[in-house]
Amino acid sequence: MSNHVSIHYKFKGCIFSIIVKTSVEDMTLSMIEDRMYKKLDLDERKEKLEMSYMLVVVGCEQPLTIVDDEDLFVYLTSMDKENQR
Numbered sequence: 878m879s880n881h882v883s884i885h886y887k888f889k890g891c892i893f894s895i896i897v898k899t900s901v902e903d904m905t906l907s908m909i910e911d912r913m914y915k916k917l918d919l920d921e922r923k924e925k926l927e928m929s930y931m932l933v934v935v936g937c938e939q940p941l942t943i944v945d946d947e948d949l950f951v952y953l954t955s956m957d958k959e960n961q962r
Contacts, residue, residue, distance in 0.1 A: 882953060884909065886928070888917055901953045905946050 882904055883896045895912045897904060909928075914921045929940035930952055943949050 886913070888913075893917070901950065904949065904953065906943065906949045909949065 880900050881896055881898055882901055883894060885892060885894045887893075893913075893916060895909070895916055897908060897912060899908070910921070910926060913919075913926055914924070919926075928943040930943070931937070932941050933955065941948070941952075943952055
């Protein structure tokens with residue numbers, strides 16, 4: 878796998894991107910949260926981010942919330958037939 882991981886996310890109606898220079902296997906949720914707090918200029922003591930995504934499964938209409946490193950790994954390694962998350 879690549880040693881760079883890009884993540885696109887929506888916050889208050891705007892789309893943002895971050896790139897983390899590590900492999901998917903070494904990535905942690907706290908790494909992503911730290912980058913997002915910094916990019917969005919948020920104080921993590923006052924704000925709580927909730928990360929979720931829509932699962933690419935027929936009939937699944939509820940977003941899945943990323944709460945730990947295992948959830949993050951599943952998100953980062955789940956691709957559809959066009960290699961999109």
